[in-house]
Amino acid sequence: MKKKQATLSEIAETVGVTSMTVSRVVNKSGYVSDETRTKVLRAVKEMNYRQNGLARNLRRQRTETIGLVLGDISNPYSTELARAVRETALAKGFNLFICISEQSAKEDITAFESLANHSVDGIIVATRANAEGNDYLRGIVDSNIPVVVVGRDFQHEMVDFVSADNLSGGFEATQHLIDLGHTRIGFIGATLSGGASLKRLQGYLQALEQHDIEVDERLITGRKQAISEVPGYSTEKMGYEGMKRLLSLPKRPTAIFARNDFTAIGAMTAINEAGLKIPEDIAIVGFDDIPMAVHTSPPLTTVRQPMRLQGQIAAEMLLQRIENEEGLERIERVLNCELIIRNSTVLSS
Amino acid sequence: MKKKQATLSEIAETVGVTSMTVSRVVNKSGYVSDETRTKVLRAVKEMNYRQNGLARNLRRQRTETIGLVLGDISNPYSTELARAVRETALAKGFNLFICISEQSAKEDITAFESLANHSVDGIIVATRANAEGNDYLRGIVDSNIPVVVVGRDFQHEMVDFVSADNLSGGFEATQHLIDLGHTRIGFIGATLSGGASLKRLQGYLQALEQHDIEVDERLITGRKQAISEVPGYSTEKMGYEGMKRLLSLPKRPTAIFARNDFTAIGAMTAINEAGLKIPEDIAIVGFDDIPMAVHTSPPLTTVRQPMRLQGQIAAEMLLQRIENEEGLERIERVLNCELIIRNSTVLSS
DNA sequence: CGAAAAATTGTTATCGTTAACATTCCTAAC
DNA sequence: GTTAGGAATGTTAACGATAACAATTTTTCG
Numbered sequence: 213m214k215k216k217q218a219t220l221s222e223i224a225e226t227v228g229v230t231s232m233t234v235s236r237v238v239n240k241s242g243y244v245s246d247e248t249r250t251k252v253l254r255a256v257k258e259m260n261y262r263q264n265g266l267a268r269n270l271r272r273q274r275t276e277t278i279g280l281v282l283g284d285i286s287n288p289y290s291t292e293l294a295r296a297v298r299e300t301a302l303a304k305g306f307n308l309f310i311c312i313s314e315q316s317a318k319e320d321i322t323a324f325e326s327l328a329n330h331s332v333d334g335i336i337v338a339t340r341a342n343a344e345g346n347d348y349l350r351g352i353v354d355s356n357i358p359v360v361v362v363g364r365d366f367q368h369e370m371v372d373f374v375s376a377d378n379l380s381g382g383f384e385a386t387q388h389l390i391d392l393g394h395t396r397i398g399f400i401g402a403t404l405s406g407g408a409s410l411k412r413l414q415g416y417l418q419a420l421e422q423h424d425i426e427v428d429e430r431l432i433t434g435r436k437q438a439i440s441e442v443p444g445y446s447t448e449k450m451g452y453e454g455m456k457r458l459l460s461l462p463k464r465p466t467a468i469f470a471r472n473d474f475t476a477i478g479a480m481t482a483i484n485e486a487g488l489k490i491p492e493d494i495a496i497v498g499f500d501d502i503p504m505a506v507h508t509s510p511p512l513t514t515v516r517q518p519m520r521l522q523g524q525i526a527a528e529m530l531l532q533r534i535e536n537e538e539g540l541e542r543i544e545r546v547l548n549c550e551l552i553i554r555n556s557t558v559l560s561s
Numbered sequence: 562m563k564k565k566q567a568t569l570s571e572i573a574e575t576v577g578v579t580s581m582t583v584s585r586v587v588n589k590s591g592y593v594s595d596e597t598r599t600k601v602l603r604a605v606k607e608m609n610y611r612q613n614g615l616a617r618n619l620r621r622q623r624t625e626t627i628g629l630v631l632g633d634i635s636n637p638y639s640t641e642l643a644r645a646v647r648e649t650a651l652a653k654g655f656n657l658f659i660c661i662s663e664q665s666a667k668e669d670i671t672a673f674e675s676l677a678n679h680s681v682d683g684i685i686v687a688t689r690a691n692a693e694g695n696d697y698l699r700g701i702v703d704s705n706i707p708v709v710v711v712g713r714d715f716q717h718e719m720v721d722f723v724s725a726d727n728l729s730g731g732f733e734a735t736q737h738l739i740d741l742g743h744t745r746i747g748f749i750g751a752t753l754s755g756g757a758s759l760k761r762l763q764g765y766l767q768a769l770e771q772h773d774i775e776v777d778e779r780l781i782t783g784r785k786q787a788i789s790e791v792p793g794y795s796t797e798k799m800g801y802e803g804m805k806r807l808l809s810l811p812k813r814p815t816a817i818f819a820r821n822d823f824t825a826i827g828a829m830t831a832i833n834e835a836g837l838k839i840p841e842d843i844a845i846v847g848f849d850d851i852p853m854a855v856h857t858s859p860p861l862t863t864v865r866q867p868m869r870l871q872g873q874i875a876a877e878m879l880l881q882r883i884e885n886e887e888g889l890e891r892i893e894r895v896l897n898c899e900l901i902i903r904n905s906t907v908l909s910s
Numbered sequence: 911c912g913a914a915a916a917a918t919t920g921t922t923a924t925c926g927t928t929a930a931c932a933t934t935c936c937t938a939a940c
Numbered sequence: 941g942t943t944a945g946g947a948a949t950g951t952t953a954a955c956g957a958t959a960a961c962a963a964t965t966t967t968t969c970g
Contacts, residue, residue, distance in 0.1 A: 217704050219926055230950055235928060243947050260704050265678030266624075267926030270615040270955050277675065285643055291634045298661050302668075307675040310659040312647050319651075326626065326656040329614030330679065355566050355609050448852075477856060503797075507826060509858035568956055579920055584958060592917050616956030619925050 218259040227255050238263065269331060277307040278530060279327035281320070283339035285312045287474070288502040289519055293338060293362065296523025304531050306333070313339050320345035324352055334358035334530045341365045358533035362526050372529040374545040376517035378499075381549035382415020385469050385497040385515050388551055390423050392495060392558065394467035397425075400454035400479055401471020402434040412499060416469055431465050433457050451478025459486050466494060467557075473498035473505050473514055480508060480556070495557040510555035517549045567608040576604050587612065618680060626656040627879060628676035630669070632688035634661045636823070637851040638868055642687060642711065645872025653880050655682070662688050669694035673701055683707035683879045690714045707882035711875045721878040723894045725866035727848075730898035731764020734818050734846040734864050737900055739772050741844060741907065743816035746774075749803035749828055750820020751783040761848060765818055780814050782806050800827025808835050815843060816906075822847035822854050822863055829857060829905070844906040859904035866898045 220231040220238075227234070229248060236242040237252040238261075244252075255261075269275040280297050282290045298308045309332065311323035320339050325348070327335050335357060337349065341364050353359050353370055363375040389397050397420070402410045413432070420427055433454040451470055458465055459482065470476035476498030483494050490496060490510055498505060501516035525545055533540060569580040569587075576583070578597060585591040586601040587610075593601075604610075618624040629646050631639045647657045658681065660672035669688050674697070676684050684706060686698065690713050702708050702719055712724040738746050746769070751759045762781070769776055782803040800819055807814055808831065819825035825847030832843050839845060839859055847854060850865035874894055882889060 220928095221926080231926085232928075232951080233949060236949090239928085241928095243949080245948060248948080260700055262700075262704055263678055264619070264680065264926050265675075266615045266619040266680050267955085268678075268928075270613070270619055270925095270957090271927045271929080273955070275615075277679075285640045286637065288635065291640065294634055294661060295663065298663075302671070307671070308660065309675075309679075310661070311657065312643060312659070314644065314647075322651070322656070326614075326658075329612055329617075330624075330626070330658075331613065331615050351609055351611075355611055504853040504856060507853060507858070508856050569958095570956080580956085581921080581958075582919060585919090588958085590958095592919085594918060597918080613956050616925085617958075619927090619955090620957050620959080622925070 217264070218261045219264070220261075223252065223255050223259060223261055226259070227251050275331050275333055276305060277309060277330070277332045278527070278534075279330075279332040279335045280308060280310045281323045281327070281335065281337045281339055282310060282312055283314070285314075287472075287500075288504075289500055289517070290338065292519035293523040293526075296520040297336060297527045300524050300527035301531070306531065317342045317344040321348045324348055328352050328355075328357060332357070334360070334534045336360050336362060336526050336530055337366070338362040338364060338526075358530055360526050360530045360533070362522055369542050370533075372526075372533070372543045372545075374522050374525045374529065375547070376522065376549050377546045378411035378517075378549075379415045379418075381499060381515040381517065381551075382412035382469070383419045384415070384549070384551045385412075385499065386416045386419035388513070388553070388557065389467040389469065389495060389497060390419060390425070392467070394465075394495060395425050396428070396431065396463065396465045397467045397469060398431040398433070398458045398465035399469050399471075400433055400451055400458070401475045402432070404429055404432055410471070412469075412471055430461060431458065434471065448474045448478035448481075451475035451480075452482045453478075455479035455482035459483075459488075464494075468494060468496040470496065470498050473500045473502045473512060476512055476514070476556075477504065477508055480512075491555065491557050491559065497557060501552055505552075506554070508556070513554045513557040514552050515549045516552050518547050521547060566613070567610045568613070569610075572601065572604050572608060572610055575608070576600050624680050624682055625654060626658060626679070626681045627876070627883075628679075628681040628684045629657060629659045630672045630676070630684065630686045630688055631659060631661055632663070634663075636821075636849075637853075638849055638866075639687065641868035642872040642875075645869040646685060646876045649873050649876035650880070655880065666691045666693040670697045673697055677701050677704075677706060681706070683709070683883045685709050685711060685875050685879055686715070687711040687713060687875075707879055709875050709879045709882070711871055718891050719882075721875075721882070721892045721894075723871050723874045723878065724896070725871065725898050726895045727760035727866075727898075728764045728767075730848060730864040730866065730900075731761035731818070732768045733764070733898070733900045734761075734848065735765045735768035737862070737902070737906065738816040738818065738844060738846060739768060739774070741816070743814075743844060744774050745777070745780065745812065745814045746816045746818060747780040747782070747807045747814035748818050748820075749782055749800055749807070750824045751781070753778055753781055759820070761818075761820055779810060780807065783820070797823045797827035797830075800824035800829075801831045802827075804828035804831035808832070808837075813843075817843060817845040819845065819847050822849045822851045822861060825861055825863070825905075826853065826857055829861075840904065840906050840908065846906060850901055854901075855903070857905070862903045862906040863901050864898045865901050867896050870896055 220234045223234045224231040234252050236244050237249050278301055280294060284290055294310055301308045311327060313319040313323040346366060353368055360372045399413060399416050402413050435450050468479055470479055476496055483490055488494055498512050498514035501514045505512040505514050529543055569583050573580040573583045583601050585593050586598050627650055633639055643659055650657045662668040662672040695715060702717055709721045748765050751762050817828055819828055825845055832839055837843055847861050847863035850863045854861040854863050878892055
């Protein structure tokens, strides 16, 4: 038996009032006598009424919902971000819909589109940048939906930006290895040919330069910069394969800076398999400080980025834009990272 | 400069047709002459038109969107599930909105409500069950929105169910420890007073019983069964604290079965801190086989549950219900788990 | 050539809700 | 007893899109 969802006017009819009155009751707005309210509420309960958000939001021209587009949902980085965003949004009475976009620019666009079509009041984007996705995103911004990006390139005067300071994080990580006496330091997770768009790689390069260590391009490895079809995912597997390549070099590196912790963990596996010791033979630094980092053996030295804070700030910036109709100045927040030294670079901390 | 979002009729006006014609063009449906189509498409582009999904879905009475409510988004279990659900849904042309519900029944309800209000075509629920949430959920089901639950209790003739076989998983894990000669086996993650609603705990109890090992309630520890305000979260911290308690017993256990891998990892930390060796002094088994499990030291013996498969099946069941208007038989799928033996129970695999 | 079929466009009504205004009744104040 | 203004409810017209049907023109083909 298919009960159709009751509508306002159906409730109204059974109670003997107009839908406007019922609307007033369910929205707790305007004047309604106690007697009527009671009757209406009873009917609402009995008929299992539920507001039709589509109609309501269409009429009101606002949904009190924000969207979050995540690239890699398996990464603890994304999930912490999501939790913080949700918390901040909820506190202001906004719902959060999360969309996942994996693998392709096309899926980015699908996610943007479905959120925009559902008329969310604003969108936070935390996917890897790619040309087509950016084009589409620009369209969204131009059609006046507030957008904030997290840890991702996107230039637009109306779009706020928040990110960890990947540049100085990468610098510090490398600096740390240099301080320990390493000069042959490998980088896993990106290639120079990709234009060194990756800030972490830039930080690595700057640190080398500052200490007059010559950059050896053979020590920098990663999946080829992908076509827009497949944005560069950084996985454990890439770390494993990259490390294999580095180990097969005539003069192998004595230290590794990995693009992120997963990459680092993959690299550690390869190092172990080669029968080498961490950190004695090869020291390794990751990035992100995912929960797993403390449990690897040895525990992983890494750069901690403030995930919750990024989420919170992103949500605040977005809500700010949603509430202040007219154009605010673009805000750009770059948050400090923190080097966490564990035993993958130095013995017995 | 605030460009208001263009509407169908605005496009129609500039082109000199009716909105119906424009609608036909953007939806690629019905007859439109090439000439008109071209003109319309140009205007669509120039005016940066985007469909208003609220209006469209209101009129069409379907959104081609499904919702997924996750409890603990930080758990790799949830994220794998989400990815599989999304993949399956996307393949059938459905969008996926994910809502997070943490901590409380109230937030469960908020999530259900926001999805139901947005008129999603169906909802997959993967949160921990609690009374109030269930009541609300029942209301949703009664108002004819298809619902499928994953790894969570909820009895309703219209609601399909998919889960890992936690009972036999728990049994196998315990059996494995018994086979290794253990008789004092602790359980961390739930208490008997909670009514042993946890299938994994039941499996543990059954295995003990089958081998005539007496259940020692002091060996079973976990956070008290929480009030509906705070559903029982299983974290690393709980594992750590639970293990501490077990270690302080006069006769400590020689083996541990932990409710999930995070709990197990927390317990391992406590064991290490106590200066005991795994598995020589205490053997430990987890549940889930999260990616981290292979990287702990020693690597964690655990019960792998098919996360992707659960997501895929849940999505398929939901889409089935969405497409077949009328009531299908309730389906219940319980999927096999697999014991993955690593070095936290036996030396040198 | 003429009729049926296909192609093109338009009209109307409606999805469920609510903002804005209108109406009626009641109470209180002078 | 009149009047002002709350209190309670109703009416109307949208929000933006589309299903269903109607109207007109063009094509097809016996």
